[in-house]
Amino acid sequence: MASLRPRTVSRPKRRPGGPSTGRRRLLWGAAAVLVVCGLLVWWLRPSPSPSPGGKVTFATGVRTGVYERYGTLFKQRLARDLPRVDLELQHSQGSVQNLTRIVSGQADFTITAADALAAYRNKGGKDASRIRACARLYDDYIHLVVPRNSPVDSAKDLKGMRVGVGEKRSGVALVTKRLLKAAGLDMDHDVHPVRKGIDTMPGLLTEGKLDAFFWSGGLPTGAIERLAEGADIRLVQLGDLLPRLHEQRPGTRYYRAAVMPPDAYPTVQRGRSVKTVAIANLLVTMDRTDAALTEGVTRSVIKSRDQIGREVHAAQKVDLRTAIYTDPVPLHEGARRYYRSAKP
Numbered sequence: 001m002a003s004l005r006p007r008t009v010s011r012p013k014r015r016p017g018g019p020s021t022g023r024r025r026l027l028w029g030a031a032a033v034l035v036v037c038g039l040l041v042w043w044l045r046p047s048p049s050p051s052p053g054g055k056v057t058f059a060t061g062v063r064t065g066v067y068e069r070y071g072t073l074f075k076q077r078l079a080r081d082l083p084r085v086d087l088e089l090q091h092s093q094g095s096v097q098n099l100t101r102i103v104s105g106q107a108d109f110t111i112t113a114a115d116a117l118a119a120y121r122n123k124g125g126k127d128a129s130r131i132r133a134c135a136r137l138y139d140d141y142i143h144l145v146v147p148r149n150s151p152v153d154s155a156k157d158l159k160g161m162r163v164g165v166g167e168k169r170s171g172v173a174l175v176t177k178r179l180l181k182a183a184g185l186d187m188d189h190d191v192h193p194v195r196k197g198i199d200t201m202p203g204l205l206t207e208g209k210l211d212a213f214f215w216s217g218g219l220p221t222g223a224i225e226r227l228a229e230g231a232d233i234r235l236v237q238l239g240d241l242l243p244r245l246h247e248q249r250p251g252t253r254y255y256r257a258a259v260m261p262p263d264a265y266p267t268v269q270r271g272r273s274v275k276t277v278a279i280a281n282l283l284v285t286m287d288r289t290d291a292a293l294t295e296g297v298t299r300s301v302i303k304s305r306d307q308i309g310r311e312v313h314a315a316q317k318v319d320l321r322t323a324i325y326t327d328p329v330p331l332h333e334g335a336r337r338y339y340r341s342a343k344p
Helices: 019-044 066-081 093-105 116-124 171-183 201-206 220-231 239-244 291-302 305-309 311-319 333-342
Strands: 054-059 083-092 109-113 130-145 163-164 192-194 212-217 233-235 256-260 274-286
Touching: 019 116, 054 066, 054 093, 066 083, 066 109, 066 291, 066 305, 066 311, 093 109, 093 116, 093 130, 093 171, 093 274, 109 116, 109 130, 109 171, 109 220, 116 130, 130 171, 130 201, 130 220, 130 256, 130 291, 130 311, 163 201, 171 201, 171 212, 171 239, 171 305, 201 212, 201 220, 212 220, 220 233, 233 311, 239 256, 239 274, 274 291, 291 305, 291 333
Parallel strands: 054 083, 054 109, 163 192, 163 212
Antiparallel strands: 109 274, 130 212, 130 233, 130 274, 256 274
């Protein structure tokens, strides 16, 4: 009878170098390849571009004006966003002088009104085709300020009066001359032009040395708010001049009808809106400006809207959707980079 004990099955012994060892060698080899590839990728990858740095000049405007206040607040913001950039502010007479400064290389960035920029291009100004924009910022509203008891109810009534028309190379002087022409007046012959800025004109009005003055600025302009605290003044409507203003094309096509809301200057307007003319402001530079720097500046302008807008209310109008509309000049390549990356 056969034995019922279970049979013992012998298994072959693993020899050194068998399949298990081969798999280990394969794994070690794959790991080595991965390490080498990783080192190769790290070695070949492009180095990150250094953050823009160095001294950068920003031309602003007249002391106590909106350009000047905007520049001061933007300098503080840029110090956080681009800490290696040393932003130096330059005071100026305004838009017209600002353009000559960036073209000549005296300034790297500036703010200018679209009408001044169009005028510079239309007359074939030096390197006009090389001017580039970073952003459309906010609109300037044209103010005609007179004492409360003044007989002036329209720009046509200014004939023979002493009128503050802005400094010679300011955007104020440019638009004032056009507005007076639309009113049938010649700035150099029909009024007595006083070529001063917003830092001086309010004082001259209160001293009785001016009968009226024009100003082009964001709402509200601090200098006019302060003037209203110590003087009884009015804002004269300018809306009736727009049709005749547009007849002076091509440079005047950038003006649009606008309304100063009653809360722009509550103690001055006393619940009434004022019809006027507005013009867009642009942040501009030259095509030679470094693209990385321009991209960083543009980003900071858009991101700082709320912070700056708490003090310069006009800056609240800076908007990603409208900032790209910079006619009459194209966007700088660095600004384009930012807007492409910022798309939702």
